Amino acid sequence: MLNYSVGSDGIASIEWDMPGQAQNLLNDASMTAFAKAIRDALADPSVKGILITSAKNDFIAGGDLEVLMQGGEAQTLFDGTLRWHKLLRAMETGGKPVAAALNGSALGGGMELALACHYRVAADHPQARFGFPEVTLGLSPGAGGTQRVPRLMGIQASLPLLLAPVFGSGVLAPVVGSGVLEGQRIGASAALTVKLIHAVVPPGEERSAARNWLIASIHGGVKPQQPWDSRGYKIPGGGPMTPAGIQLFTGANAMLREKTYGNYPAPRHILSCIFEGLQTDIDTGLKIEARYFVNLVMSPEARNMIRVRHFGINEADTPVAINDSNVSRDVYTKRVFGAYLAEGMALLAEGVAPALIDKAGLIAGMPAGPLAPVVGSGVLALTNKPSIEPAGKIARQAQADPGVERIIERLILIQSLEAARCLAEKVLTRPQDADVSAILDWGYPPFRGGPIGWIHTLGIGKFIADSQRLAAQHGPRFAPPQFLHDMAAKEERFYPA
Amino acid sequence: MAEAYIYDAVRTPRGKGRQGGGLNQATPIHLAATVLRALRERNRLDTSLVDDVVLGCVEPVAEQGADIARVAALYADYAVTAPGVTVSRFCASGLEACNQAAAQIMAGQAELVVGGGVESMSRVPMFSSGGAWPTDPQVAHKTYFTPQGISADLIATKWGYARSDVDGYAIESQRRAKHAWDNAYFRHAIVPVLDINGLVMLAHDEHMRPQTTLDDLAALKPAFQEQGEKYGFDSVILQRYPEVERIEHVHHAGNSSGIVDGAAAVLFGSAAMGKKLGLKPRARIRSFASIGSEPAIMLTGPSYAAEKALQRAGMSVKDIDLFELNEAFAAVVLRFMQVLEISHERINVNGGAIAMGHPLGATGAMILGTLLDELERRDLATGLVTLCVGAGMGTATVIERL
Numbered sequence: 001m002l003n004y005s006v007g008s009d010g011i012a013s014i015e016w017d018m019p020g021q022a023q024n025l026l027n028d029a030s031m032t033a034f035a036k037a038i039r040d041a042l043a044d045p046s047v048k049g050i051l052i053t054s055a056k057n058d059f060i061a062g063g064d065l066e067v068l069m070q071g072g073e074a075q076t077l078f079d080g081t082l083r084w085h086k087l088l089r090a091m092e093t094g095g096k097p098v099a100a101a102l103n104g105s106a107l108g109g110g111m112e113l114a115l116a117c118h119y120r121v122a123a124d125h126p127q128a129r130f131g132f133p134e135v136t137l138g139l140s141p142g143a144g145g146t147q148r149v150p151r152l153m154g155i156q157a158s159l160p161l162l163l164a165p166v167f168g169s170g171v172l173a174p175v176v177g178s179g180v181l182e183g184q185r186i187g188a189s190a191a192l193t194v195k196l197i198h199a200v201v202p203p204g205e206e207r208s209a210a211r212n213w214l215i216a217s218i219h220g221g222v223k224p225q226q227p228w229d230s231r232g233y234k235i236p237g238g239g240p241m242t243p244a245g246i247q248l249f250t251g252a253n254a255m256l257r258e259k260t261y262g263n264y265p266a267p268r269h270i271l272s273c274i275f276e277g278l279q280t281d282i283d284t285g286l287k288i289e290a291r292y293f294v295n296l297v298m299s300p301e302a303r304n305m306i307r308v309r310h311f312g313i314n315e316a317d318t319p320v321a322i323n324d325s326n327v328s329r330d331v332y333t334k335r336v337f338g339a340y341l342a343e344g345m346a347l348l349a350e351g352v353a354p355a356l357i358d359k360a361g362l363i364a365g366m367p368a369g370p371l372a373p374v375v376g377s378g379v380l381a382l383t384n385k386p387s388i389e390p391a392g393k394i395a396r397q398a399q400a401d402p403g404v405e406r407i408i409e410r411l412i413l414i415q416s417l418e419a420a421r422c423l424a425e426k427v428l429t430r431p432q433d434a435d436v437s438a439i440l441d442w443g444y445p446p447f448r449g450g451p452i453g454w455i456h457t458l459g460i461g462k463f464i465a466d467s468q469r470l471a472a473q474h475g476p477r478f479a480p481p482q483f484l485h486d487m488a489a490k491e492e493r494f495y496p497a
Numbered sequence: 498m499a500e501a502y503i504y505d506a507v508r509t510p511r512g513k514g515r516q517g518g519g520l521n522q523a524t525p526i527h528l529a530a531t532v533l534r535a536l537r538e539r540n541r542l543d544t545s546l547v548d549d550v551v552l553g554c555v556e557p558v559a560e561q562g563a564d565i566a567r568v569a570a571l572y573a574d575y576a577v578t579a580p581g582v583t584v585s586r587f588c589a590s591g592l593e594a595c596n597q598a599a600a601q602i603m604a605g606q607a608e609l610v611v612g613g614g615v616e617s618m619s620r621v622p623m624f625s626s627g628g629a630w631p632t633d634p635q636v637a638h639k640t641y642f643t644p645q646g647i648s649a650d651l652i653a654t655k656w657g658y659a660r661s662d663v664d665g666y667a668i669e670s671q672r673r674a675k676h677a678w679d680n681a682y683f684r685h686a687i688v689p690v691l692d693i694n695g696l697v698m699l700a701h702d703e704h705m706r707p708q709t710t711l712d713d714l715a716a717l718k719p720a721f722q723e724q725g726e727k728y729g730f731d732s733v734i735l736q737r738y739p740e741v742e743r744i745e746h747v748h749h750a751g752n753s754s755g756i757v758d759g760a761a762a763v764l765f766g767s768a769a770m771g772k773k774l775g776l777k778p779r780a781r782i783r784s785f786a787s788i789g790s791e792p793a794i795m796l797t798g799p800s801y802a803a804e805k806a807l808q809r810a811g812m813s814v815k816d817i818d819l820f821e822l823n824e825a826f827a828a829v830v831l832r833f834m835q836v837l838e839i840s841h842e843r844i845n846v847n848g849g850a851i852a853m854g855h856p857l858g859a860t861g862a863m864i865l866g867t868l869l870d871e872l873e874r875r876d877l878a879t880g881l882v883t884l885c886v887g888a889g890m891g892t893a894t895v896i897e898r899l
Contacts, residue, residue: 241627251728253637258729261736262638271634359739404739 001033003055004040010048011214012041017055024056026109026143027064034113035087042094049214050091050098052117053207059102060110062133063142065310069497071303074294081142081290088116088144089283097217097224099210102197105129107185111196112143115152118224119213120196122188123203129185130196132162137309138266138302138447142293146273147285151228153195154237155274156248161186161194162274163256163267228282240275249275263365263447266296300457304449307495308439311432329437332422336434336451337442339418339477343411344370346474352407360407365445370411410474412454413467415444417478419451424481431456431494456494460487501599502771502778503896505764506866507535507688511702511854514618514756519699521758523690525554525561525617529569532613532762535688537575540764540776545576548607551598552762553590553614554583554858556625565615585858586787587887588825590614591761592861592894596785598765599894603782608770613762614859623756623857630888641737641793645887646721646748647730648795649826651738654745655794656832663827664714667752667851669841670824674848675707682847682874686866704755704854719746720753737793752827757854761862780869783879783895784810790889796829798891799883800836806881806893814839817895818877821864823884824849833883847871860884865894872898 003015014037016024024030041047054060071077091098099119100106105128106114112132114120122128132149134141141149141162150158188200201209217224227233238244249271256267269292277285296302340361347357348371358369369375419434428434435450448454455463464480471478487493509528512520520528529552537544552566567581586593591614598612629636636642643651653663677683678701689700725731731744764776771778786805790798799822807813814837822833822844834844847867850860861884868880883893 240632246624246627246632249632249634250637250642253631253634253642254729254733256634256729257638257641257736258732268634268638275632275634353740355742356740359735363736363739 001030002037004037006041006044006047009211009215010046010218011051011211012037012044012047012049013051013053014038014041015053015055016060022056023058023061024054024110025061025064026113027067031084035083038087038091042090042096047096048218049096051101051207051210051214052098052113053101053210054103056104058104058128059100059106060113061105062108062110065137065306068137068139068297069303069306069310071298071497074298077294077297078290081293082287084143085286085290088113089286092116092118092226093229095223097214099214101206101210102128102130103203103206105185108132108134108141108145109143112141112145112148114197115148116144116226118217118226119198119210121199121201121206121209121213122191122197123206124188124200125203126187128188130188130191131164131185133185135163135266135270136305138264138299138305139296140266140270140273140289140293142290142297144286144289146270146289147277147282148226148228149196150274150278151233151235151282154235155240155245155278156237157194158274159252161196162270235278239278241279261363261365263301263445265299265301269296300449301447303497304453304457305446307453307497308435308446308449311436328427329441332419332427332434332437333441335422335427336415336418336438339414340366340411341370341373343414345374347407347410352403356404357407360404361411363404364408364411365447366411367443409466410470412448413463413470414477416451416455416463417467417480420455420481420484423452424483452494455484460484460493464488499603499605499767501602501765501782502768502899503763503780503782503865503869504766504771504774504776504778505536505540506686506761506862506869507532507539508686508761508859508863508866509690509759510687510699511704511755511757511759511856512619512690512699513703514758514854514856516619518619518758519703520617520690521619522692523617523698523758525565525615525620525758525760526569526572528617528690528758528760529565529613529615530573531688531690532760533569533573533575533611536611536762536764537573540774542764542774543576544570544574544579546609546770546774547575547579548610549598549601550575550579550581550611551594551613552581552583552858553585553592553594553861555585555587555590555616556621556623556857557583557585558626559621561615561617561621569615586890586892588823588855588857589787589861589884589886589890589892590858591863592865592882592884592892593787595763595765595862595865596787596892596894598763599782599785602765602767609764609766609774611762612765613760613862614856615760616856616858617758618756618856619758640888641733643730643734643737643793643795644721644724645795646753646826647725647734647744647746648793649748649753649828650719650721650725650744650746651734651741651794652796652826652832653747653828654741654743655738656828656835658747658828658831660715660747661711662831663747663752664711666827666831667714668709668711670845670848670851671705671707671709672848673846674702674705674852677847678702678705682870683867685870702853704757705852706751707852709751714749714751717749717751720749722746734793737791748826748828752851754823754825754850755852755854757856759854759856759859759863761859761866763862763865778899779873780896780898783812783897785892785894787886787890787892790891792889795887795889796825796885797832798889799829799833799885799893800891802891802893803833803837803881803883806883806895810895812879812895817879817881818843819846819868819871819875819880820844821849821868821880821882823855823860823864824851825855825885827851829885861892865896869896869898872896
């Protein structure tokens with residue numbers, strides 16, 4: 001798991017080397033081993049400095065998705081998160097210099113571990129990436145990333161790293177479907193520019209560079225300290241409640257909703273970790289971060305996004321991404337996405353305002369409203385109509401049209417129903433193919449986990465009840481197929497969790 | 498229930514709320530103390546009888562922080578026994594302070610209370626106090642936080658007010674304010690702000706631009722378009738109001754309330770206290786009310802607040818002779834008139850904040866006094882004053898001359 005050795009120079013080397021894996025990942029076994037190694041090194045009087053390295057091509061790739069998919073009880077998750085925080089805090093306040101030699105990519109929890117080191121030097125590999133892809137899985141960094149990154153580089157500079165692409169270089173790029181899934185991972189020189197790392201060296205020299213820094217630090221005799229632990233530390237650019245911070249958060253909140261329609265709790269919670277945590281000391285900030293992290297781990301959005309990603313990764317390893325032919329996938333797309341468009345036309349025929357129908361599709365998380373094809377063709381114009389309040393009566397307080405939630409329900413459920421029929425008719429055979437195809441082929445919202453994933457999220461029983469209610473109101477196109485009734489009767493599920 | 502009477506109402510002139518404005522040189526404490534002194538001197542008030550000083554202030558930080566009402570009373574040489582409390586209901590703070598002052602008397606727990614407000618927007622700028630509403634990611638998300646200029650533009654969009662409608666309203670506000678000043682309708686209420694030597698800093702509302710024409714206004718760029726389009730706020734409010742296709746940005750500096758400095762104070766007392774002091778009551782409080790409504794559109798509250806206050810008084814819109822609705826944005830007034838079927842002849846008859854400015858925490862108390870002066874000048878009986886309020890609130894007060 002880890003190769004631990006102490007050199008004659010007093011430097012303890014902790015080399016990550018997870019057996020039987022191409023990459024180092026953070027899971028119970030590796031984290032336990034690392035914690036023991038750190039505690040041993042801190043306790044051993046002959047150890048004067050600590051070097052953290054990797055025997056793989058990359059440093060640490062992040063958290064283990066298998067672990068995250070298991071979920072758990074809030075208290076257990078919270079306690080476990082705090083234990084890891086405590087370990088990293090012990091490492092950075094233990095009085096011994098700690099350096100990370102980043103031989104390749106350091107992502108997510110791997111980058112966070114490196115951030116708790118006093119010195120980070122990276123090999124100048126063109127493929128090496130550094131950053132925080134957690135948000136692309138519906139999660140927040142859970143090992144101090146939301147606290148250490150802004151404390152290191154300032155809040156404004158931290159947002160593109162932690163929230164990309166919402167605030168990244170592609171700020172104004174439309175968030176189309178899985179666009180929300182793309183986290184920003186930067187190269188070594190960019191990481192150096194934003195001060196995420198301290199130095200970049202030619203590949204192969206990173207260990208000696210880290211070792212040299214440790215020796216200098218040991219001989220310098222100055223107690224190693226993180227910036228946020230030093231006396232008189234101030235957040236670069238100021239905290240959240242400075243005039244600049246107020247402006248930044250006010251704008252960031254709006255831009256976040258503009259891009260995500262409020263459907264993705266992860267970027268919002270990341271902003272909250274920064275907003276709330278950076279008005280406190282680092283240890284309190286880490287607790288705040290842990291609370292939001294646990295909330296996200298348990299959220300249906302993260303479970304759906306992690307499940308879809310998990311399938312996507314596994315499928316990518318096999319040459320045929322979808323078991324069924326591309327023709328089947330085409331038929332599937334035409335039927336299910338077609339059902340979405342047809343439902344928009346049905347709403348239009350019922351006299352619902354076109355603007356409302358179209359917006360409901362976007363608020364539902366779809367990349368375009370269901371009327372987009374007709375609007376695009378110029379057949380239909382979306383216009384503002386002044387609303388007239390009945391005069392002379394007591395005017396009702398303004399409310400959003402209560403219809404929007406119902407419209408969203410119809411636009412989403414009709415896709416799930418058609419996808420279920422496609423499974424019943426063996427257009428596609430596996431639910432995961434239906435879900436991955438929907439997200440990749442027409443930008444179905446990842447937070448819902450795909451059309452079948454959404455049935456799973458609601459629960460088959462509730463999905464049937466909702467569909468039957470809609471069938472009674474709007475016709476048999478909402479009638480759930482028989483196999484769903486059968487699954488419900490046998491208490492079967494599409495996915496384990 | 499005891500009756501609360503208005504015995505006097507004063508205000509400072511409104512100075513441009515920026516560097517170089519006429520009152521930029523005056524501290525907010527000085528503005529507040531100016532109106533408190535005026536109440537004392539005009540009414541030969543024994544301030545040891547004052548049960549409370551309630552002042553509205555929207556940005557109660559820095560020079561305006563730490564309970565400016567109490568400190569202003571001390572600075573104005575009120576008896577040390579006169580306590581003070583600062584209240585915020587955003588833009589209706591000044592009226593809220595008056596309502597709370599009256600409420601103490603109506604509840605039988607006080608005999609003589611000053612209500613009023615102060616805001617030096619030039620010295621303590623808007624948004625100085627921060628707050629969770631726009632900044633806290635969870636709060637902004639839940640409430641669809643939108644800056645009020647965009648809310649006003651949504652109102653114009655939803656009710657179909659074109660740029661020419663809101664600009665036309667603004668021109669009329671300017672015309673009415675000039676007419677009122679030219680004919681000295683405000684002379685009774687205005688207290689010039691003097692310096693330490695007794696020299697005049699400002700004696701006249703200086704924000705007015707009576708020479709403005711429709712063509713001048715037509716040339717102005719919408720003020721909230723960039724905020725809406727570049728920073729995502731149009732999208733935020735359209736997610737809350739999905740039936741609206743897009744926001745028509747029609748408001749700008751010329752048809753929105755001006756940023757100004759000022760203070761106002763209103764003297765409330767019981768009937769017995771009036772007799773004891775030899776003061777003649779000018780009006781009584783018939784009712785007051787505040788409401789909450791959907792916070793993103795934010796500024797439709799005045800009609801609901803007015804209806805609630807009227808209902809409490811057992812009155813209807815037809816029973817009110819004159820209305821004052823703070824001209825935060827032209828569309829707010831246009832909607833109020835449309836929804837409650839009030840003709841322009843009965844509302845904001847001497848102009849309003851578009852012409853003269855809106856010193857946030859003070860405005861409610863200022864326009865209460867303006868309404869009372871005008872009822873007296875026209876010898877009319879009943880008036881209703883109301884303001885739209887941040888986060889979807891509204892506050893209204895119904896008064897009746899004796």
